[in-house]
Every structure is written in structure tokens, then in C-alpha cells.
Amino acid sequence: MANGQWYPPEWPDRIRALAAGTLVPAQPRRAATVMLLRDAEGAPGGAADVEGVEVHMLRRRTSMAFAAGAYAYPGGSVDPRDDDLRVRWAGPSRAQWAARLGVPDKDAQAIVCAAVRETFEEAGVLLAGPTPDTVVDDTTGADWVADRQALIGRDLSFAAFLERRGLVLRSDLLGAWARWITPEFEPRRYDTWFFVAALPAGQRTSDDSTEADRTVWIRPERAASAYDRGELMMMPPTIATLRTLAAYGSVDGALAGSTERDLTPVLARARLEDGELVLSWPGHDEFTKHIPDGQAPTDGPNPQTGGTR
Numbered sequence: 001m002a003n004g005q006w007y008p009p010e011w012p013d014r015i016r017a018l019a020a021g022t023l024v025p026a027q028p029r030r031a032a033t034v035m036l037l038r039d040a041e042g043a044p045g046g047a048a049d050v051e052g053v054e055v056h057m058l059r060r061r062t063s064m065a066f067a068a069g070a071y072a073y074p075g076g077s078v079d080p081r082d083d084d085l086r087v088r089w090a091g092p093s094r095a096q097w098a099a100r101l102g103v104p105d106k107d108a109q110a111i112v113c114a115a116v117r118e119t120f121e122e123a124g125v126l127l128a129g130p131t132p133d134t135v136v137d138d139t140t141g142a143d144w145v146a147d148r149q150a151l152i153g154r155d156l157s158f159a160a161f162l163e164r165r166g167l168v169l170r171s172d173l174l175g176a177w178a179r180w181i182t183p184e185f186e187p188r189r190y191d192t193w194f195f196v197a198a199l200p201a202g203q204r205t206s207d208d209s210t211e212a213d214r215t216v217w218i219r220p221e222r223a224a225s226a227y228d229r230g231e232l233m234m235m236p237p238t239i240a241t242l243r244t245l246a247a248y249g250s251v252d253g254a255l256a257g258s259t260e261r262d263l264t265p266v267l268a269r270a271r272l273e274d275g276e277l278v279l280s281w282p283g284h285d286e287f288t289k290h291i292p293d294g295q296a297p298t299d300g301p302n303p304q305t306g307g308t309r
Helices: 011-020 094-100 105-124 142-152 160-164 220-228 236-245 251-260
Strands: 031-041 053-060 075-077 167-172 175-181 190-198 213-218 269-273 277-281 284-291
Touching: 011 213, 011 269, 011 277, 031 236, 031 284, 053 105, 053 220, 053 236, 075 105, 094 105, 094 175, 105 142, 105 160, 105 167, 142 160, 142 167, 175 236, 175 251, 190 236, 190 251, 213 220, 213 236, 220 236, 236 284
Parallel strands: 031 190
Antiparallel strands: 031 053, 031 075, 053 213, 175 190, 269 277, 277 284
16 A cells, blocks of 8 residues: 655656756755644643643645645745844744754744744744743734734734734744755755744644645654555655654653754655666655656655545
8 A cells, every 4th residue: 555655746757857957956945844742632731641742733735836735734934034133032042043953043043933933824823922931822813813814924024023912932942853855856945944842831723724724633653654554645754753753752752852853954865776766865764766767656645635646
């Protein structure tokens, strides 16, 4: 049975064009995505002593140009204004984040800011508070919805939003988890940092994302099993991070574990070997594809339906 690996049918032709020198790789855009976590029912904080976490996931609309129908986390590209030094900031300094992410200070702020902003835009969850040691406990209501829409439409910068609300970005509520770069043969490329964060007390996720037609809270191991059965479609970074999350028995454990996570970027490699196109992601053998040269793949997910071809 085919699993749920997202695999567009045009990839083989694009890989061949890249190898032939007729395809110029697009420059990847900086992006950030956040794995929002909560302790599962019966886990620490629940009624029974059962370990585990749940992660918030969205199914991308089938009309999306990139990864249509795939399950993913809230996230998106860096806004050019995310590096505005007027962003009100709490937690580790920009320099500390730069050292952790392996980028200049200004880029580190933009990436962290994008993570917090996109989580609010897509999930309605805001990692910010009135003071450096508090966090807002309710982001529902017409005024919050209006602010989300203004941010999504880029009519409002995140710096202006925080200032108007009297809030500071809580960078200490994030833990850096992984970094993946879209393959060179993809027309839309992203250099994406993955973060973990706990769902703040009092807040709840919204199901009205403009980019998703379904949202779920699900245990990582359950989502991974559904992927293995071909029931849920995901991109390699998503299923890879899900598998690593499954090892943690609580949100606190996952947040503590984030400090040790390797942020070496993962970038797919394609090569021609013995008459086959071989597509691989270093360190992640499960995603390797062998495609007879001159043919398209005969199995794998259909990006328009979320099922198998």
C-alpha cells in the first residue's frame, strides 16, 4: 500500500531539467511554521496518568498552488516587515536566537516574528502578552478577527499590531525544532524553520484559516499511522517532525527537548543512477524515491485529492 507522501507528478521532468541545466533553481523564501502542542487527554494535566501530546494540524485547501490537500502546521513566509526593530520583544535576545538558528540577528528576528505572526493568522493563537511573563488568554471576538484579517491582508504590520495592543512577542514560548529547504527543482521554494510551542492557557485554536479546509488536534503517532496507511497526505518535513514528536510524553518534555534539536538544514538530492532517477532526503531514508528514467512515478499521493493514484 502506498503511503501518504506528497509527490507531484511533474517532479521527474523538473529533476531531469535541473540535471540538464535547463532549470534554474528558484531562490528559497524564508519561512517559519509552528507545531502547536497540548497534553493529550489523560496526559499530564489530564484526568489519567497516560503520557502523550497532541499537535494542531491543518489540511491545505485543494485550490492551493503548493501542497494542495496535504496536512501541515500553521506557518508561512517571512513578511518584509518582520525584521522591524519596533517589534516589541521578550525572551531570548535576537543575538541568542541568531546563534540558535545560525543566521544574522536581523534574520533571526524576522523568522521568530513570522512564526508567531503566522500562528496567529492561521490558528488564532497568539504567543504574546502584556508583559514579558504573561500571555493573552483570549483571542476571540470581532476585534481580534479584524486584526487577523488585517495582518493576513498585509494592511497591518505585526509591529504595529503589537504596539496598538500593548503586547510583547514572547519568543521564550518557542523552541526551535528543525530546518528544511524545499528541493531545488520545485518552482516555489522555502527555507523553513520548524518550532514547537504550547497552546497558551485560555486560548483555543480557530478553524477559519483561509488556507485550510479542515483542522484537527491529533496525537503524532496516530497521524503518522494514518500517513503510513495512505489516509493522510503530508510533505516529508511534516511526517518527519511528527515522528520525532511522538517520542515525547508531555508538552514540557518536548519544549525541553527542543534545545537539543539539530537544525542542520535538510535539502533533497536528486541523481541519475543505473537508469533511474533517485530522489532522497539526507538522513531520512523513508522518503527515497526510485523512478525509471523517462517515466513518471506510478504510485504515491495525488496532490489534488489527498489519496493515491
